[in-house]
Amino acid sequence: AIENGGSIDALINTPTMALISLSTMNLFIAILVLSLSCRHPFAESLAAGAGLASTTFTPLSSKIQKVTTTPSARVFVAGISHTCTEEMIKSTFSEFGAVQNILIVGQDEATKKRKRLPYCFVTFHDVSSAQRAIEAPKPCTNDDDASISSVYKEIQYAMPKEVRHRSNAGRAKEMERKTRIEEFSSETNLIVQVQSTHLDRMVEYLHRWNNNSQNNHQNTKGDNTVSDNSCRVLGSTNANSRNVSMLFLSCGNPQLVSRMLNTDPLLARAINKSYIVQTGLIEGNLATEQGCHTIANTLFDMTTQNKDVSSLRIQVFPPKHQSRLLQSFDGIINEDDSQQFTISPKGFSHMISVVEVYQYKGRGWEERQLQEDNRLYMVGISTASLELDVVDTNNRIADDSSGDDVSRAYYKLKEATETYEASRGILDQDLYKSIALDCGSAPGGWTKYLIERFHCPNVYSIDPGSLAPSVSTLKETRHLQMKIQDALPILLEDEGATGQVKIWVSDMCLHDMGEQVDHLLLAKKKGLLAPNAFFVLTLKCVVGHSKSAFDSQVEKIVDKLHITLSANVVGVETFHLFSNRSGERTVIGYIN
Ligand SMILES: C[S@@+](CC[C@H](N)C(=O)[O-])C[C@H]1O[C@@H](n2cnc3c(N)ncnc32)[C@H](O)[C@@H]1O
Incomplete structure (x- = not known):
């Protein structure tokens, strides 16, 4: 009972309970018969509405930020049933004083699936009513089957609204976040989903890309027009998950840039997806049926304006809303006989992108999650361009079954x-x-x-x-199928490689x-390396380390190179490449 959020009281006072369920007119009615010793009116009203499967449910939310010991007119009631109504709660709590407002949170399928119980806030007219509710004998629970018989798990004073709203810094931050998205969206025509660990490198890379394409364009055209493959970074956001970020780009030709970015092998590890969108935002909420329907209608209107559309693919971020939106969109297509297009994940003529770019995350976000207007989306429709996919496959290295690994490496x-060359100039x-x-x-x-x-005549x-x-x-x-420790003497004695290895x-x-x-140092010491040899080493962390511990370990290893007496190491640089995992760095330099 305690693990499930119940109290010791509840455990001791477990009432006698019988559960009878009847099915009439598609309604499942569960009747709780509670022992007289601990009858509570809320228990009875909830009993009439309870209709959940007999699984163990836990209260939805940690109440840490919701409760206070300071008396207030608002109470936080944790662990209520999935089926009790506002009226039931009102009639129960009216016994303690006039109820001004009730807010139920978590009576949705997602919460049910997570086996969590909803909670509610009850606001009384005055603090004394709230006090009476809190001091009233606790309702009975049967913790063998918390979903049905728990009247509620806990009741405590809620943080009064005025106190909660005193935290203006949080609100200002939230407003700033929304304003930033509004600004980005007025120019964005391509959104790229990037692995957060690569975000900084990606932004630098795109700045370089943009400068190069603009310079090349000006050199050939001699004017100030924007080149097709220009791509200006407007900003970025964290996309609901700490691993993924969204980059907002303004591109000369978003379709062309999207293809170029997605087919650039260097960026394969960094870019997850890209979405071609129209400038501007639409309000909605794909987490609800109604919100989904509203957005599906907008997409439908957008599609019907384009007479070339024959088949569509829809990509949605976050992907968990994809199937609901597809169903809704499909329903609208089926209702309209005049439309000839179909939805098809393969061989489609057009792609629709729907990206959630903002969701309210300020105070009380859980309560507002399902409101119609608490999320913002960017959407777009673009033609599928197959020619560029063909260029992509041609550019990649065709190989045998291990081709992908060879290609990646x-x-x-x-x-x-x-x-290294971008940082230090061309190689020797x-x-x-x-x-x-x-x-x-x-x-x-x-x-x-x-x-x-390098046109090497011989690579060991x-x-x-x-x-x-x-x-x-x-x-x-020249494959020596052995460990480097065993290969070193062979190279020196049998292969005549002494002083030869330049890379x-x-x-x-x-x-x-x-x-x-x-x-590397041993090879130098043994005389295998030619003067001023170039080296590239990957430092991989195979045991779990925090990022800072890993970075300082890499630094120590690089220092070891610098302070060694047996060699003079110059031009050393450490990179976190797109191709490096997060616990991996590449060290490059020359050794003498
Ligand atoms: C990530 S793979 C290298 C991929 C390679 N760079 C490429 O281009 O395909 C690492 C390789 O290091 C090899 N390896 C590990 N310890 C070794 C050692 N002491 N001597 C030689 N090779 C070793 C493993 O057998 C493995 O094939």
Whole structure:
């Protein structure tokens, strides 16, 4: 009983109870017969309405922010039934004094599914009535079956409205958030859903992208018009989840930019989805049937204005509202015989995007969740462009079954070297046509990149695992199928590689990430590396660390490189690339 939110009192005073259910005119009526010793009027009124399955329910909300010990005219009543009505509550509490207002929260399917009980606020005319309600003998509960027989779990003074509203800072913040979204929406025509860990990098990347495309455009056109692939970042928001952020963009041609961003292999880890939208906001609420219907009607009007639409795909954020909106939209299409278009997830001619960009999150947000106007959406319709999908597949590396892994790894090393060049200028020219060593190379994306980018005549590809055939069959690949510890003496003694290795890259996943540096320094000490060798190391954290602990660990490892007496390390930079997971960094530099 206590685990389920009940009190010790309730546990001791468990009443005798019988439950009889009858089904008449589709109504399920449960009758609670409570022992006379602890009869409570609220119990009787609730008993008439209770009709839940016999599952154990817990009170919906932690009441921490809702209650106070300071007497007030408003009481917080936790753990009421899913079926009791305002009238029932009113008649129960009127016994203690005139009831001014009642607010029930949580009588919805979602709460029921989560096996939570609703709660309510009862506002009396005066504090003394509230006091009487609180001091009245507690209603009886039967904690074997809390959903039906618990009259309510708890009653306490609620935070009076005037006290709650004193927190103007919170309200101002909420207003500011809404105003910001309103400002973004007046220019936004593309929303991109980004992994929050990559948000800063993504914004920087798009700034660079925008500057480059505008410069190129001006150089070729010689005027100040906006280039099709320009893409200005207006701002970002956290999208209801701490892992995902929404970037609001104003693009020359949103369709073109959307395709370019989604097909850029470097961004594959960072971008989840993109939505082409019209400027402006619509009010609504996809969490309710009615709200869904209103938005579906807006989408229908938008669709009928476009005579080219034959089949539609609808993408919704958050996706949990997708099926409800689809049903509603489908219903509207079916009612209108004059419309020829259909909804189809594949082979569609047009795409509709619906994105929730704002939901009220200020004080009392739970109570306002289902209000018609507490959310804002951006919507849009765009044509499906297949040509660009074809370009996408052509650009990717076609491979065998491990092709995806090879491709992903290939672009990681590409991103690493290009990011380093963006920061430090072009790489040393004598890296081209030099000997390279790829440590932990399977399935082979990095080896492939070294061969293609630097035209290395020979890449020592070291890994106990197998390489993808598309890499192992390249004439430049020299696969030593063993650990680097075993390969080192062979390279020095049998392969005649002493002083030859000009590029050292390592993507090994090691329990102690410091070993990445140890292997590099050992290779240097043993004389395997050529002068001023270029290195790329991935530092991966395989044990759980907080972000700050991980960053300071990476820093220590990089320091180890700097302070070593056996080598002179220069131009070292640490990056968190799009291709790096959150617990992963890439360290790049030269070693002498
Ligand atoms: C993430 S994968 C590397 C992917 C690779 N960069 C590519 O382009 O496909 C890490 C590899 O490190 C290898 N590895 C782990 N410890 C190693 C060691 N001591 N010596 C050599 N390879 C090792 C693993 O077998 C694994 O194939």
